[in-house]
Amino acid sequence: MRTGKLVRWGVPVAAAAVIGAAVAAGPVIAAVGSDPVLPERTASQLLADAAAAAERQSGIQPMSGTVTKTASLGLPALPGADAAGGDSPLALLTGAHEVKVWYGSGERFRLALPGEMSEKNLIVNGGQAWLWDSASNTATRLKIDLGPQAKHTPPTPQPTDMTPQQVAEKVLADAEQHSTVSVTNTDQVAGRAVYQVSLAPKDPSTLVKEIKVALDGETYVPLRVQIYAKDSAEPAFEVGFTQLSFAPPAEENFTFTPPAGVTVKDQTITGAELAKTDRMDDMPALKTVGQGWSTVAVVPFELPSDAQAKQAVDSFLKGATPVSGTWGSGRLIKTKLLTALLTDDGRVLVGAVTPDKLTELAGSR
Amino acid sequence: MSTAEALVLPATRTSVTWRLLRSELALTFRRPRNLVMMAILAAVPIIIGVVIRLVGSEGDAGGMIAQTAGNSLMLTVVSLFVLVPLLMPVAVAVVAGDAIAGEAGTGTLRYLLTAPAGRGRLLAVKYLNAVLFGLALTLTVATAALLTGLVLFPAGDVTLLSGTTISLGEGLLRVLAMVGYVAAGMAALAAVAVALSTFTEVAIGAIAATVVLIIVTQVLRAIPQLDWLAPYLLPTRWTGFDGLLRDPVPMSEIWQSLLAFGAYIVLFCSLAWARFTGKDITS
Structure with a gap:
């Protein structure tokens, strides 16, 4: 009875395993079945x-x-x-x-x-x-x-x-100046062999770890x-x-x-x-501070007069962290990739940098 | 086993299966509960059609409503789109969830098993019965919608979502393909419900569990952080029949959905089989 039970429940377990493997291994099978690896390139x-x-x-x-x-x-x-x-x-x-x-x-x-x-x-x-x-x-x-x-x-x-x-x-x-560039030739995108160009910023104060660009191995179209x-x-x-x-x-x-x-x-x-x-004529005067990966855009900002828009901005800023420095004070929003600072004197600073770097740059006008 | 027996036996087995399936189907389609569900779902396209006829033609109603008012076939698409996410799955869950647990609950399961059918075959018949109910339900809804559409709205060329125009005949073919797609989706759900049905002796428990699963997956789909999960959930796949209204039809996506339905069917039918063939039948 015990072995019978084992065999019986083995069937759904095997079915689950096969389905799981098919879901996970689809790309792998495609990779094995396609063209040989691309020649190496710098x-x-x-x-x-x-x-x-x-x-x-x-x-x-x-x-x-x-x-x-x-x-x-x-x-x-x-x-x-x-x-x-x-x-x-x-x-x-x-x-x-x-x-x-x-x-x-x-x-x-x-x-x-x-x-x-x-x-x-x-x-x-x-x-x-x-x-x-x-x-x-x-x-x-x-x-x-x-x-x-x-x-x-x-x-x-x-x-x-x-x-x-x-x-x-x-x-x-603007790659090599501020980043370490490397190329791999083993990846696949949409079933095609690609060269993967990787740029890792040298600047420690940026939130970007790496940018990868995949180029088709045959046509060199970015994929x-x-x-x-x-x-x-x-x-x-x-x-x-x-x-x-x-x-x-x-x-x-x-x-x-x-x-x-x-x-x-x-x-x-x-x-x-x-x-x-x-x-982009209708964009407000855009200024940048900082260099390379820690370039930060500075835009003059005015709270919208429209009541509805104002409410939307307010509710968005509710989650912001108040910060202050010698430059004044403001509110900071951090995401994985971008940090934004809305200063009380009406500027918005946005960049792919750490909050510390951004508040430091807020001082330089 | 002699040669003569070996030749006779498969034929007898098939006929037993057919007899069992016929009696199951007769029970299912005579049951007032199931007939009422089908009638209610068939009424939905009629209601939608009448409302659009009365309201939609005035003003600048856009999109699907305007297209429905302009073409009789579109009512079928709109009706399926309204019913497929929840109401049709609930109806299928009622029939499929009742399959084993219902017999166990009324104490008739052991009598069914005294027939020379075997548990595996009984399960297969019960599942097939639920699948055919799903297909019949889809066909009923589509037919009601088609007839209502033909009565209330002009027939003619059909405009696809991509802005391409196709003939009425090709439109009908596409509607037929949609019915097949939706029925396949319902068959996948029926497998889940039949599997749950083998785990309990209370039919309403299996039905409720299936409905709760549908609602939970619908909620999971709505959470943006769980986007990666969505392709593996049945409700995401169910509404994929709108691909048949595009030009060109994204066949790879449709095959993927059908494969997903197949995976659900294989997994949950094998679960049901493992549970049911090893279960102690006490009632």
């Missing part, structure tokens, strides 16, 4: 290869895939982040988000933001662009009118605005960016492909005909408006 060799590849291909190859962004910054719950919906800029600071990307050759791409029972789409085909929102049942025809005196080439939105490419280029630019905070094994911020194919996507993805019965709107973006967003 950081400079890798960057040169990447630059050469970019020149040769003159742009990105056609591809499609899913980009996932996860952020666990340890932020206090943001007021309004839930109410604002899943795709508001505030909501993007927390949790996981997914964007589907289809990129054809030339200026043709489609981005889809799937929601539960809804979808937002941006479809760009040459000079024509459509914005489709199934939740509000509206299609917006976007026209880019640069005006006669526009000199610079139209800043066509690239899928790279949403892919890790842009982020990666920024990160690689993933991860930012690790100190004292944390999981990335605090990650954006990258979870699924990727370099097969040219189907042409249907780049055409859009507004369905019958939907609201069709027209919106023209003029060259002046684009230039403005490029230069």
Whole structure:
């Protein structure tokens, strides 16, 4: 009887083990089954290869895939982040988000933001662009009118605005001066062998432990960016492909005909408006203090006069720590990756630095 | 065992299984409780349809409501979306949770086991019965919604979530695929409920435990810090049928969900089997 019992309960245990192994080992099996390991490269060799590849291909190859962004910054719950919906800029600071990307050759791409029972789409085909929102049942025809005196080439939105490419280029630019750079060739992203470039800051006063950028081993397209905070094994911020194919996507993805019965709107973006967003004219005067990894942005700040907004800011600041120094006093908010200080004389200091460093920098004007 | 016996026996076994399943199905679909549940759930699409017809056509109602008012097929999608997270699982849990515990509670389990069926087969029949109830329930809801939609709203091309337009015929095919997907999700839940049902002799205990599990997983899903857990929970997968309304259909995600349902079925059916075949039947 005893052995019989053992054998019987062995079946569900075995089933659980097999399922657990399948869940855990999926990526491992994919890794074993795919291409051999990439040849070793130093950081400079890798960057040169990447630059050469970019020149040769003159742009990105056609591809499609899913980009996932996860952020666990340890932020206090943001007021309004839930109410604002899943795709508001505030909501993007927390949790996981997914964007589907289809990129054809030339200026043709489609981005889809799937929601539960809804979808937002941006479809760009040459000079024509459509914005489709199934939740509000509206299609917006976007026209880019640069005006006669526009000199610079139209800043066509690239899928790279949403892919890790842009982020990666920024990160690689000022690398070696302030960081230790290393390259590994054993990782995989979305089933593809990648070079993983790691930047570890030399500055002890920054909260960033490491930034990892994964470059596709074949096309050198950045596939993933991860930012690790100190004292944390999981990335605090990650954006990258979870699924990727370099097969040219189907042409249907780049055409859009507004369905019958939907609201069709027209919106023209003029060259002046684009230039403005490029230069961020309406941003308050931005100043930085500090150097390298402990660069801190200083922005003048005024409590909003609008009662509702004021309430939101107040409730957000409730969790802030009061601090003071020779420079005055203020309130400090610390997350895993960023520290922000709101001084009583109307400045906001934000940087990826420890609270001590930030309060020290608050003194230097 | 002689050759003749070996040839005859499988046929007899199959026929026993069929007889057992037929009688189970007859009991299930004659039971007033189950019929009332099906009728109530079938009424939901009718109510939604009438309300949208009366209210939705005026003003600038957006999204799903506007689409429902514009196309008869969309009512099916909306109805499934409303019912799948809680009400349909509860109905399936009532039938599946009753499977073994109900017989034990009324003292009929030992008589069932005197039939030359064997415990494993009885369990399989009970589970299959619950799965078929789930499928019938989904079909009933979908049919009620389709008919209501056809009566109240114009039929014609269907607009997908991605803004693509497909023909009515293809739309119907997609609705059929949705019914299959939802029924598979309900089958996964039925496995959990049948497993719980083998652990108790009080049917209401197994049913309540299943419903509590559904609600707890729904709550866990709502906690942002537990995002990593969500893909492994059944309710997250249940509403995944909205993928069939996208263009292109994200097949990899749909297969993943079906695999997850399969994993639940294998795990909980084996648990139920291990428990039930070794259980002392006292009632």
